[in-house]
Amino acid sequence: MSRRPALAALLAVALLAAAGARAGAESLVTSLSTHYVRITANFTGADLVLFGAIERDARTVARRGGYDVVVTVMGPRQTFVTRRKERVFGIWMNVESRTFIDAPSYLAVLANRELTDIASIATLRRLQSGLDQILLPQVIAGDIGDVALDDPLRSAYLRIKRDQGLYREAPNAVTFLTPTLFRSAIPLPDNVPTGVYEVDVKLFADGALLARQTSALEVVKSGFEQFVFTAAHDYGLLYGLATAMMALLTGWLASIVFRKD
Amino acid sequence: MQIYLPIAEIPVNVFLVLFMGIAVGFISGMFGIGGGFLMTPLLIFIGISPAVAVASVASHIAASSFSGALAYWRRRALDLALALMLLAGGIVGTLAGVWLFSLLRALGQLDLMIGLSYVLLLGAVGTMMIVESTRAILRARKGRPVEIRRPGSHTWIHGLPFKLRFKTSRIYVSVIPVWAIGFAIGFIGAIMGIGGGFLLVPALIYLMRVPTGVVVGTSMVLTLVTMASATVMHAVSNHLVDAVLALILMVGGVIGAQFGARAGQRIRGERLRLLLGLLVLAVGLRFAYDLVIQPTDIYTVRIIEKQE
Known part of the structure; x- marks a missing residue:
């Protein structure tokens, strides 16, 4: 990622912050280095x-806790x-399975300190902030619902997604540049799925949610990658x-090139 | 050098994939097998999803078997009539196999079924080939001439009606066992996601008594047709053929297949069968190992493919 988009994002935040907002409460202004990956x-x-910038005005109360x-x-x-x-008659076979419906393919929870220090578990659960707090609907005996945190299948799911680099929870990924200006790096690994991503920024003070701002970014294939993908999906027969x-051409060419007689 | 694969949706090292193509191509050219039973596990190992691996490998096999078949055609070491007869049975077998595949998938435990059938099939075929070829090598070593084909070695298969003469193979047999072999190869191939060359080669050698030299080229023609049509079928039905991945594999595969075909011609028939037997048995044991040894992670996470 070059420095220029990051700089542009910073400028945009500064300009928007200067424009001002409703009086009394804090509000959030955020900007991404790019909305299009x-x-x-x-x-x-x-x-x-x-x-991101936190906006305050003269009537905003002082937040001692920051x-x-x-x-x-x-x-x-x-x-x-x-x-x-599980081992059955000496052979390892699948004995139990659980379907996770409409789970996020990518999930990053980035904060400036430990989530449990920021707000109570109840608040975090209500806001679905954090890997342990997010709701993961699963098919259980025909019903759909989430299970206890220590459920082995649920924790195995989170562990594997984390190992793939697709889920992460980083309590040190948000840095405050000034008491009201912050930055955060969002890492997208090479195996990110394409599609629309939701970026949700929440501002807390003294364990309470003050403001929230959402934006989106899109991961798309471009150029040749996009061409091949579209061809494979829209013109399956021609593509095949x-x-x-x-394949035939490659095989024929090789037999010509390597011909000895 | 990393390149991002548009359908598999992950970046891979071009040279690694190219090398894999060359290695498997060499083996496939040498023994006249497609090499799917080697390439598919390799691709899954480097992180490509099994569905994309199976679909893309089909076109790679088509390319290397076409270049191999052309090399054998020039040497006239190929029986086109026999290949066409096998193909007739093969198409019916493939259709039946695809039908059973969907049925098994609906019942679950498909992975286990595939694993078990790999172990049983590869283990049995590999052991059989090793035993037979070792005997042949020992006989040759004792000074006795290598047994060609005794006139008395006819089995009940040779008593069946509807006989046809296959000139290149120098056999005169009924078309019924030829169709049956073709059907079995197509059926097993569709279920296990392989070309079935490693089954066809021993079947032709031991059941039909086709000379080893002709078997390899003939098997390649059959593999070529089934894999080329499998590529089209996969592309139409589930859009999972990665052309970029396929191209890298193909380029490596055809180069490897050329050298493999030459190496195969230089090795004596029974030695070639011993080598193939060892390879088949080794892969079978590898699958057995996976089934018996505790996996590093007893949990797996898979994306459920969207039904279109």
């Missing part, structure tokens, strides 16, 4: 920068199935025939 042939992941910020980035929803293996022809 392009996946090209040499894509190996991206780092986005989010800048401000806390929680940034939640959520990727497009997908349905996953988590399975558990072209691939098969490509």
